[in-house]
Amino acid sequence: MPGASAMRRRPLPGFVGSGLGFLRKQPFAVAGLAIYLTFILLAIFADQIATHDPREILFRGAYRVARYLPPSATHYLGTTAGGRDVFSQLVHGTRSALQVGVTAAFFVVVIGTLLGLLSGYLGGWVDRVIMRISDIILGLPFLPFVLVISALTRPGTTTLVASVALMLWPNTARVIRSQVLSLRERGWVEAARVTGCSTPRIIFVHIAPQVAPLAALYGSIAVGWAILTEASASFLGFGDPNAISWGLMLQDAFANQALSRGVWTWFVPPGLCIVLLVLAGFLVSRGSEKLLFPKLGD
Amino acid sequence: MDALLDVRDLAVHYRTAAGPVRAVDGASFTVPAAGIVGLVGESGCGKSTLGRALMGVLPRSASIAAGQAVFEGRDLVTLSPAERRKLLWRRLAFVPQTAMNALDPVQRLAAQMQEVLVERGGLSRAAAGARAVELFAMVGLDAGRLRDWPHQFSGGMRQRASIALALALNPALLIADEPVTALDVIVQRQILDVMRDLQSRLGLAMILVTHDVAVVAYACDRVVVMYAGRVVESGPVRAVLEAPLHPYTMGLMNAFPDLERAGGELVPIEGAPPSLLNPPTGCRFAARCPFAVARCEKDPALLEQAPDHHVACWRAAEAPALRPLASEAATWSR
Amino acid sequence: MVPLIAANDLVKAFPASRSLRDMARGHRPVLRAVNGVSLAVAAGRALGIVGESGCGKTTTARLLLRLEEATSGTVLFEGQNVSALHGAALLPFRSRVQLVFQNPFDALNPRFTIRRSLTEPLRNFGLPAAQWEAMIREAMARVRLDPAEAYLDRHPHELSGGQLQRVVLARALVTHPRAIIADEPVSMLDVSVRAGVLNVLRRARDELQLAAIYISHDLALIRYVCEEVAVMYLGRIVESGPTAEVIAGAAHPYTRALVAAVPVPRVDQDRGDLPIIGGLPDQRNQPSGCAFRDRCPLAFARCAEEAPPLRAIAPGRHAACHLA
Numbered sequence: 001m002p003g004a005s006a007m008r009r010r011p012l013p014g015f016v017g018s019g020l021g022f023l024r025k026q027p028f029a030v031a032g033l034a035i036y037l038t039f040i041l042l043a044i045f046a047d048q049i050a051t052h053d054p055r056e057i058l059f060r061g062a063y064r065v066a067r068y069l070p071p072s073a074t075h076y077l078g079t080t081a082g083g084r085d086v087f088s089q090l091v092h093g094t095r096s097a098l099q100v101g102v103t104a105a106f107f108v109v110v111i112g113t114l115l116g117l118l119s120g121y122l123g124g125w126v127d128r129v130i131m132r133i134s135d136i137i138l139g140l141p142f143l144p145f146v147l148v149i150s151a152l153t154r155p156g157t158t159t160l161v162a163s164v165a166l167m168l169w170p171n172t173a174r175v176i177r178s179q180v181l182s183l184r185e186r187g188w189v190e191a192a193r194v195t196g197c198s199t200p201r202i203i204f205v206h207i208a209p210q211v212a213p214l215a216a217l218y219g220s221i222a223v224g225w226a227i228l229t230e231a232s233a234s235f236l237g238f239g240d241p242n243a244i245s246w247g248l249m250l251q252d253a254f255a256n257q258a259l260s261r262g263v264w265t266w267f268v269p270p271g272l273c274i275v276l277l278v279l280a281g282f283l284v285s286r287g288s289e290k291l292l293f294p295k296l297g298d
Numbered sequence: 299m300d301a302l303l304d305v306r307d308l309a310v311h312y313r314t315a316a317g318p319v320r321a322v323d324g325a326s327f328t329v330p331a332a333g334i335v336g337l338v339g340e341s342g343c344g345k346s347t348l349g350r351a352l353m354g355v356l357p358r359s360a361s362i363a364a365g366q367a368v369f370e371g372r373d374l375v376t377l378s379p380a381e382r383r384k385l386l387w388r389r390l391a392f393v394p395q396t397a398m399n400a401l402d403p404v405q406r407l408a409a410q411m412q413e414v415l416v417e418r419g420g421l422s423r424a425a426a427g428a429r430a431v432e433l434f435a436m437v438g439l440d441a442g443r444l445r446d447w448p449h450q451f452s453g454g455m456r457q458r459a460s461i462a463l464a465l466a467l468n469p470a471l472l473i474a475d476e477p478v479t480a481l482d483v484i485v486q487r488q489i490l491d492v493m494r495d496l497q498s499r500l501g502l503a504m505i506l507v508t509h510d511v512a513v514v515a516y517a518c519d520r521v522v523v524m525y526a527g528r529v530v531e532s533g534p535v536r537a538v539l540e541a542p543l544h545p546y547t548m549g550l551m552n553a554f555p556d557l558e559r560a561g562g563e564l565v566p567i568e569g570a571p572p573s574l575l576n577p578p579t580g581c582r583f584a585a586r587c588p589f590a591v592a593r594c595e596k597d598p599a600l601l602e603q604a605p606d607h608h609v610a611c612w613r614a615a616e617a618p619a620l621r622p623l624a625s626e627a628a629t630w631s632r
Numbered sequence: 633m634v635p636l637i638a639a640n641d642l643v644k645a646f647p648a649s650r651s652l653r654d655m656a657r658g659h660r661p662v663l664r665a666v667n668g669v670s671l672a673v674a675a676g677r678a679l680g681i682v683g684e685s686g687c688g689k690t691t692t693a694r695l696l697l698r699l700e701e702a703t704s705g706t707v708l709f710e711g712q713n714v715s716a717l718h719g720a721a722l723l724p725f726r727s728r729v730q731l732v733f734q735n736p737f738d739a740l741n742p743r744f745t746i747r748r749s750l751t752e753p754l755r756n757f758g759l760p761a762a763q764w765e766a767m768i769r770e771a772m773a774r775v776r777l778d779p780a781e782a783y784l785d786r787h788p789h790e791l792s793g794g795q796l797q798r799v800v801l802a803r804a805l806v807t808h809p810r811a812i813i814a815d816e817p818v819s820m821l822d823v824s825v826r827a828g829v830l831n832v833l834r835r836a837r838d839e840l841q842l843a844a845i846y847i848s849h850d851l852a853l854i855r856y857v858c859e860e861v862a863v864m865y866l867g868r869i870v871e872s873g874p875t876a877e878v879i880a881g882a883a884h885p886y887t888r889a890l891v892a893a894v895p896v897p898r899v900d901q902d903r904g905d906l907p908i909i910g911g912l913p914d915q916r917n918q919p920s921g922c923a924f925r926d927r928c929p930l931a932f933a934r935c936a937e938e939a940p941p942l943r944a945i946a947p948g949r950h951a952a953c954h955l956a
Contacts, residue, residue, distance in 0.1 A: 187738035194697060195803065196726045196756035209743055340822040452911050482684035482849055487893040487906055494903075509823060512895030516903070536899045553827045555856035557879060557894050564856065566828030570792040 029287020032220075035280035039273075043094040050088035051076070054244050057083045068263060077265045080249075081256035089249055090269050096245040097227050097277060100161055104226030107165035109219040112172025113211065119173060120180025121203050131177075134170030142167055146229055150238040157240050160233055164226045172218040179211050217288045224281030231274050246270035301368075302471060302503050303329040303352070308365035308375075310344070310351045320574045321347040321360065323527035326600055327608075329471065329520075334497055334504045336514035336535070338550075339524035342571055346395075348524070349475050349507045353392045354382050370470065387418045391464035393457075393474040400460035401448040407459055408444040411466065419467045433462040436499075437492050454485035458492060465496065472504045478513060490517045511550050515539055523547050526571050526582040529600055533607035543609040543617040545587045548624035565627045581612070588629045589613055589620055635672035635708070636843040637729065637811045642669045642695050642705035644688075665691040667867035668705075673860075675810065678837055678844040680854030680875060682890065683864035686912060689847045692864070693813050696845065697731055698722060710810070727757040730804035732814035732833070736796035736821070740788040746799055747784040753807045771802040774839070775832050794825030798832060805836060811843040812836075818853070830857060851894045855879060863887045866912075866923045869942055871956075873949030883951035885928045922954070930955060 042049060051074065052058065058066040058079060065083035069075050077086035119130040149163040183189060184207075192202045233239050234247025235254070253259070253267035310322040322344040329335050339345045350356050352367055352374060367374040370389065374382065386392075394400050402410055408430060415426035431441040437458040448456060457477060464472055474493070478486040494517055497504055506518060514521050514535060521538045523531040523546065531544040542548045552565040569586040572578050578585065584594040593612045600610040603617075613620065623629045648663040666688040673679045681689045694700040696707055698714060706715045714725045733739035740749050750768045759767070772780035775798040788796060797817065804812050817833060818826040834857050837844045848854050854861050855875050862872040863886065871884040882888040889908035909927045913919070919926045925935040934954050942952040 187733045187735055188741045190699065191731070191733065191739050191800075191803070192741070192752065193699065194726060194731045195753035195807075196723050197752065198756070201756070206741055340824055454911055483851075483893040483895070484684060484889060484906060484908060485911060486895070488911075491903075491905075510895060511823070511897040515897045515899055516895055516901065539897065539899055550823060551897055553823050554897050555827075555830070555850075555852040557852040557855055557891070557896055563831055564827035566826070566831065567824035568828070570794065570825070571822075 026287040028283045032280040032283030032287065035276055036284070039094050039098060039277055039280075042091055043098050046091045046095055050085075050091040052085035052088040054084060054088040054092045056085075058085065059083065068261070071265050077269055078263070080252060080266060081258070082252070086249075086266050086269065089244055090246070090273065092244045093246040093249060093270060093273070096157065096243050097230065097273070100157060100164075100230040100245075101223040101227045101277070101281075104161045104164040104168070104229075105219045105222040107161065108168045108172055108222040108226075109215050111165060112169040112218065113176050113208070113215045115169065116173040116176025117180055117203050117208060117211070120177035121184055121199070121207060127177075130173065134173055137167060137170045140167070143229065143232055146233060147236065147238050150233055155238050155240060157230075157243060160230050160239065161226070164222075164229050168222050168225060172215065172222070175214060175218065176211050179214055180207060183207050183210055213288065217285050220281045220284045220288070222281075224278035227274060227277050246274050301328040302331040302370065303505075304366075304368040305329075305348075305352070306366050306368070308348065308351065308367055309363040310347050310356065310360055311363045312347075312357075312360045314359070314575070316575055318363070318575075320363075320527050320577055322351065323574070323577065324365070325524065325527070325529045327522045327529050327532050329503050329505060331470070332497070332501045332503055333519035334493065334506055334517055336518035336521040337505055337507045337524065338509065338511060338514050338521060340509060340571060342526075342574070343524040344527040344574075345507050345509075345524050346475055349392075349473050349505060352505075353390065353473055354379070354386075355392065387414060387464075387467045387469065389470050391467075391469040391472050393460050393464050393472065393477050395476040396480060400463060401456060403448050406445055406447055410463060411444065414463060414466045429466070433466060434459075436465070436496060437462045438488075452485075453481055454489060457481065457485075457489050461489075461492065461496070465500070468500070468502075470502055472502060473507070474504060475507045476509070477506065479508070479510070486513075487516075493517060511539070511554060523550070526577060527574055528582060528610065529608075530583065530611070531607075531609045532600075533604070537604065537607045541617070542621070543603055543607065543614045544583075544611045545589050545613075545620065545624060546583045548617075548621055549586075549630065552625050563627050565625065565630055568630055581610075588624070589616075634674060634711075636675045636710060637696065637845075638670075638672035638708040639692070639696055640670050640706045640708065642666050642692065642707070643703045644691050644695055644700065645703045664867050666695060666702075669864070669867075669869055671862055671869070671872075673811070673843040673845055675843050676837070676841040677860065678846060678858040680846045680848060680858035680861040681864060682848055682851055682854050682861055684849060684912060686866075687864040688867040689864050690815055693731075693815050693845065693847050697729060697813055698725065699731075723757060727753070727807045728809050729811045729813065730807070730809040732797075732801055732804050732812055732817045734816040734819060736793055736800050737788075739800045740796065740803075742788055745785050745787055746791075749788075749799065750784075750803050750806050753803060757807050759807070767806055767808075768802075771806040774805055774836055775799070775802045776828075777802065792825070793821050794828060797821060797829050801829070801832060801836070805840070808840070809842065811845070813845045813847070815847045816849070817846070819848070819850070833857060851879060851890060852896070863890065866918060868923065868952065869950075870924065870953070871949075871951045872942075873946070877946075877949060883945055883949065883956040884924075884953045885930050885955075886924050887951075922952075 060066040066079050067081050067083045069079040071078045075085050075087065077090065079085055115130050119127045145167060146163045150159050153159050189202060189206060192206050230239065230245060231247035231250065234245050235251045237251060239245060239247055249270040250267055258266045306326050307324045308322055309320065309324055311318040312321055325348055337345045337349065347360065351362055362375050365375065411430035412426050415421045415429055416423060421429060430444055434441050434444055439455060439458050451459060478489050481489060490513065493504065508514060518535050521532065521535050522529055523544065525546050531538055531542065531547050538547060539551065542551060549567040553567060555564060567586055572582055572585065580595040581598050584590040598610045598612045600608050603609045603614045643664060644666040645662040645664050648661040650661060654661055669692050671679060681692060683689045695702050698707065702715060706713050709725055709729065717725060747768065750771065751764055754764045754767060769780050772778065777783050777795065777798050783791065791799065814833065818829050821829060836842065846854060846858055858875050861875040861878050862869045863884065865886050871878060871882065871887045878887060879891055882891055885907060889906050892906050907929050909929060913926060921937055921939050922935040925931040940952045940954045942950050945951050945956045
């Protein structure tokens with residue numbers, strides 16, 4: 001049966017190994033990665049790229065705040081109602097967006113993978129407790145809950161990251177758990193038991209590397225969600241008032257009626273950046289989905 | 299010999315990233331109008347692919363690259379899908395390896411029978427009902443079980459049901475892909491008995507694809523031995539199994555533990571079949587063959603060495619002398 | 633003969649699926665996959681457990697390996713009851729009793745090299761790291777995979793089925809076990825490489841004086857590797873004894889049917905009807921008395937009334953049939 005033997009012989013998708021071939025075949029993922037890379041570079045070199053201090057109130061002549069300047073060679077995207085340089089705010093906003101996105105995704109992946117592994121492999125009451133908690137969290141409305149937590153605690157980036165992580169781990173935990181449930185039945189996991197592996201060793205040395213690509217997929221989705229949440233919370237006034245973020249820029253623009261004044265250059269760029277970064281997360285996850293489940297494509 | 303099916307130099311290739319995999323690479327054999335032909339070989343030898351190619355149920359990555367398969371005077375290879383569909387069920391039927399694949403899990407058996415008999419066979423509903431009962435009786439199933447769902451059947455009963463379904467419209471040729479592989483020995487024997495019984499009662503032709511020489515010995519009239527995409531030996535079962543001419547067939551016969559033969563070492567065939575991505579030139583078995591000589595670097599043709607007994611081996615004429623050597627383990631462990 | 637590994641009256645019950653009537657009555661039916669199995673294997677000997685799928689042979693193996701908890705009954709290893717051991721206390725037993733898997737394509741971690749797979753047991757059982765390399769090479773030589781360098785740094789997907797099964801066997805042997813249990817060790821392999829793996833298994837058993845238990849549906853294979861055989865039907869051993877004697881003169885009607893059904897690669901063979909009726913019954917609706925009686929061509933009144941116990945019928949031979 002050549003079909004069957006071809007399936008057996010096919011090397012498992014090594015995440016790094018097949019990376020190169022995967023890039024060639026997955027234009028979506030490449031586009032997503034390119035967007036990520038651009039924003040990462042923007043964040044790293046924000047001080048060099050930004051033309052002004054994003055917090056600095058600029059003046060035109062003496063005592064006249066440089067508000068609503070149109071785009072020009074000095075202010076690529078003009079200035080805000082408060083006389084701050086929009087382009088510089090945008091560039092520095094990349095930092096907080098990525099910071100929130102990456103840290104939240106990190107915690108989502110760590111908590112979700114860990115609980116998914118334990119729940120799937122140990123089963124029994126551990127599984128029941130973890131799954132019931134995740135049911136409860138999945139039943140909570142996402143944004144209102146984040147806002148309530150922000151309102152009850154000190155508003156700021158830490159609170160946002162923590163509440164996003166708290167709200168998003170159940171999705172990761174559930175898929176990891178189902179993956180572990182099928183891996184647990186594999187012969188080599190049984191072999192690990194027979195050859196004296198301790199339970200933690202089976203979970204973390206044998207099984208965890210197998211679910212890592214799936215965890216990474218959910219991580220890239222979480223990046224997008226976290227950035228959206230941060231932007232929404234900031235827009236609604238629950239963000240860190242001292243931070244420079246795209247959400248705050250939008251809130252600032254909204255509060256100053258930029259829309260009705262037609263100052264497109266103030267509110268369109270941060271909105272576009274949010275869309276792009278979230279889109280990048282989904283593009284990457286779509287690409288790695290094909291890598292993880294090659295049969296889906298056929 | 300009046301052939302119902304005449305396969306000539308058939309080649310089936312799988313497209314892969316690394317290039318075409320020649321799963322079947324120039325296979326030739328004939329199937330007489332009545333009797334069971336065993337298509338035997340190891341996994342990867344192309345036997346299942348060949349069966350599927352004849353049925354027109356190849357996976358999308360595979361295609362027939364060359365050759366012809368003349369069935370009742372018409373070449374199956376060049377047939378349009380519409381013409382082929384007309385042949386399916388009526389002249390040509392298929393029993394897949396896992397009967398669950400042949401049966402629709404969300405329909406009662408009676409409904410599935412009805413569909414084939416009414417939609418394909420053009421029978422009236424009443425006639426179809428009677429025919430379904432008759433078919434179930436033919437494969438040894440209780441007619442009352444027609445109202446059951448496939449999941450209520452055991453493995454053996456499902457296989458019986460899928461044979462009944464395949465025979466619904468009196469095909470001339472039934473192709474069964476490893477029909478007993480997943481079954482226990484007792485059930486396996488019962489299914490083989492059903493197939494033998496049906497063959498002799500209905501006088502149709504069957505191709506039984508299997509990896510098990512013992513199944514061939516028990517159930518088949520003729521055998522086609524495949525190795526690495528090619529037919530290496532074919533002929534009547536008695537001639538091929540009792541006096542094999544190809545070293546591979548000799549090896550297969552000795553590699554089996556025998557219920558009645560005590561002690562002694564089994565004789566393994568060392569090595570593994572070649573990759574079909576870049577098959578070696580010359581005889582494909584040469585690398586594992588203890589009797590390979592310089593001549594084997596060239597391709598041996600499939601020739602009629604004895605009446606109706608074809609073999610593709612340069613040393614086929616020496617086979618009687620090679621046979622005793624092939625039964626010794628030392629010969630193979632070079 | 634002092635058994636190295638033995639089972640006493642092992643029972644494994646699973647909760648069976650409940651019908652509506654069961655639920656209404658509050659019944660919780662159980663399915664006894666293994667129902668009072670006792671066996672013993674001495675060092676250097678091999679026992680075959682043969683039967684159809686669903687007869688409980690694989691569950692018996694898993695109970696012997698302590699991969700599953702028995703509902704009742706005990707497993708003795710070197711005279712010690714290991715049924716109650718857990719966690720770290722089980723490690724010495726694990727290092728002494730190893731398993732050869734059915735599916736070599738699934739038995740090795742796909743991300744580990746062969747060397748790492750073979751190192752795992754050595755590390756887990758706390759053998760000194762200085763000895764690892766020598767022990768790995770010894771095991772590879774024993775399964776005739778040489779030179780070992782050609783395989784050790786490769787991944788499972790780079791090896792053929794026969795090679796993989798030898799690696800699986802090498803992993804089982806690398807810690808110098810006293811007993812191995814092989815569950816259908818060659819059923820997933822091609823015919824031409826089966827013989828090689830079986831020969832390696834048999835030689836390893838002889839050279840290391842292992843107690844071996846083979847699980848298979850194939851009596852011919854059991855005949856080749858085991859001196860003793862136990863035939864299981866619906867969770868019970870129905871016949872046991874020296875393999876050659878059991879095959880030549882089966883005492884239980886089920887064994888007779890099994891022997892008659894074994895495929896042999898000969899053109900001239902008995903093609904008569906099998907001495908058995910129908911297929912396996914639904915395990916929840918087993919007949920009263922002898923569990924085999926509804927398929928037995930010889931059944932008579934007594935079979936419905938009392939279940940025949942497994943009793944000695946000749947030196948070394950046992951059968952559970954009123955007629956034996």
